[in-house]
Amino acid sequence: MRTAVVVFPGVNCEHDVVHAIESLGGEAELVWHRDTDLTGFDGVILPGGFAHGDALRTGAIARLSPAMKEVARMATDGAPVLGICNGWQILCESGLVPGAHIANRDLSFICRFEELEVVDTNSVLTRGAEPGQRIRIPLNSYEGNWVDPSETGRVVLRYVDDPNGSQGGAAAVSNAAGNVVGVMPHPERAIDDLLGSSDGRVLLESFLHDD
Amino acid sequence: MRVTVTIDRRPEIADPEGTTVKKALHDLGFTEATTVRMDRVIHLDVDGDDPDQVRARVEEMCRQLLANPVLEDFAVELEPSSDGAG
Numbered sequence: 001m002r003t004a005v006v007v008f009p010g011v012n013c014e015h016d017v018v019h020a021i022e023s024l025g026g027e028a029e030l031v032w033h034r035d036t037d038l039t040g041f042d043g044v045i046l047p048g049g050f051a052h053g054d055a056l057r058t059g060a061i062a063r064l065s066p067a068m069k070e071v072a073r074m075a076t077d078g079a080p081v082l083g084i085c086n087g088w089q090i091l092c093e094s095g096l097v098p099g100a101h102i103a104n105r106d107l108s109f110i111c112r113f114e115e116l117e118v119v120d121t122n123s124v125l126t127r128g129a130e131p132g133q134r135i136r137i138p139l140n141s142y143e144g145n146w147v148d149p150s151e152t153g154r155v156v157l158r159y160v161d162d163p164n165g166s167q168g169g170a171a172a173v174s175n176a177a178g179n180v181v182g183v184m185p186h187p188e189r190a191i192d193d194l195l196g197s198s199d200g201r202v203l204l205e206s207f208l209h210d211d
Numbered sequence: 212m213r214v215t216v217t218i219d220r221r222p223e224i225a226d227p228e229g230t231t232v233k234k235a236l237h238d239l240g241f242t243e244a245t246t247v248r249m250d251r252v253i254h255l256d257v258d259g260d261d262p263d264q265v266r267a268r269v270e271e272m273c274r275q276l277l278a279n280p281v282l283e284d285f286a287v288e289l290e291p292s293s294d295g296a297g
Contacts, residue, residue, distance in 0.1 A: 057279055064276075093279070100281040102220075103227045147224055149281065165225065 001026055001208050004041040006071070008033040008062045011049030013084065013188065020188035021045075024201065026208045033065035043080035043124075043207065044071055046087030048140070048186060058101060058143050059089035068094055080124040080207050081180040085141055088173075088182025092146075097175050097182050099148030104141070105165030113197065114139040114163060114185055116171050120156040123174040125181040128206035135199040137190040139163065139171075144184040146170045156181065212258075212265050213290040218251040218278050253277060262289050 003021055007014050007030050014030055021028035028045075031038065038044060051062035062068070068090075075081045075096050083091040091097045104110060118126050118133040129135070135157070146153075146166040157172035164184075172183035187200030220226055226248050233247035255272075259265040266287055273285040 056276070060276065060279070092281070098281075100279050102225065102282065105225070105227050107227050107231050145225070145227070147282065149223070165227070 001042045002040065003028045003208075004031045004038050004044045005029065006031055006033055006044060006046050006065075006067050008046075008049070008051035008065060008090075010051045010053050011047050011086065013048035013186065016186075016188045017045055017047045017084070020191045020200070020204055021208070023191055024204055024208060026204075031067060033062065033067045036066045036070065038067065038070040038074060041074070041079075043082070044074055045081075045207075046071070046083040046090050047188075048085030048087060051086055051090060054086075054143075057093065058086060059091075059093035062086075062090045063094040072096060075175070075180045078177065078179050080210075082125060082207055083182040084186060084188065085144075085184055088146075088184060089143065091180065091182045096180050097173055098150050098153040099146050099167070099173065101143045102145045102147060103143050104145050104163070109142045110144065110163050111140045112138065114171070115160040116157045116185065117160055118156070119158050120154055120174070123154070123156045123172075123178040123181050124207050124210075125172055125174070125183060125187075125203050126156045126206055127178075128209065129202050133202075134160070135203070136197045137185045137187050137200045137203075138196075139185040140189075141184055146173065146184070148173075152176070154178075157183065212256070212260070212262070214255045214257050214265065214269050215288045215290060216253040216255065216269060216273060216277055217286045217288070218253065218273075219284050219286070220248065220250065220282055221284055224282050265289060 158169035190197040190200035
């Protein structure tokens with residue numbers, strides 16, 4: 001499986017994502033946000049960071065990038081699409097997953113390991129996990145407080161301790177089809193025990209493998 | 212033409228920043244401040260003389276970019292021209 005990792009100006013997790021995907025036996029390639037053709041890629045990841053310095057709203061400018069037309073096409077075609085942290089915010093602004101993000105409930109920038117629970121395994125992020133499985137990976141965000149007035153987003157991972165006020169405790173949300181997922185904590189930073197946890201592996205392996 | 216766009220987070224959506232500022236005002240003794248909402252104001256200078264047309268274009272800017280329809284409402288206000296022409 002060949003995965004495109006889209007680089008917007010201000011993104012800062014792209015190399016971590018490439019390293020993680022390659023460590024798991026996948027193929028990953030950085031693509032610039034102005035690229036207009038993602039033909040030949042089987043999946044796409046929008047990595048974390050601060051695209052365009054979060055101008056206006058997180059993800060608001062990034063969703064206008066030419067590459068996002070290709071991301072939307074791949075999402076429609078059923079390809080795995082994953083947005084991590086800022087990448088999830090971009091997916092929301094693009095309307096590829098429902099909802100939007102606001103500041104954390106306590107206005108704190110949260111940077112620590114969080115315990116998550118798998119609540120839905122019908123998504124490209126969780127299909128290899130067990131329902132109820134506990135996963136410990138790092139959260140690193142200020143605007144991780146997801147709101148979805150439409151109540152159409154499908155929560156696939158939830159925080160055990162509700163650190164930020166996210167609706168339904170959502171740490172990861174899927175579109176109806178399950179192939180487009182946004183996740184706030186960082187699975188790519190938890191792929192080896194040397195990093196404090198290897199719990200992110202099951203999530204990224206889910207992304208890479210549909211069996 | 213000078214245009215002012217006000218972006219309001221809808222009342223049913225939480226505003227953690229507004230809540231924090233309200234608490235700080237109360238700490239200072241301004242307990243009469245019962246609601247604080249951190250809305251956003253955007254000033255634009257827009258080419259065009261036809262107020263209806265300018266308004267329609269700016270409203271479209273709000274729909275496409277300036278406001279997030281999931282969270283926010285917007286209001287567009289045209290300011291009288293200050294160059295003496297209108």
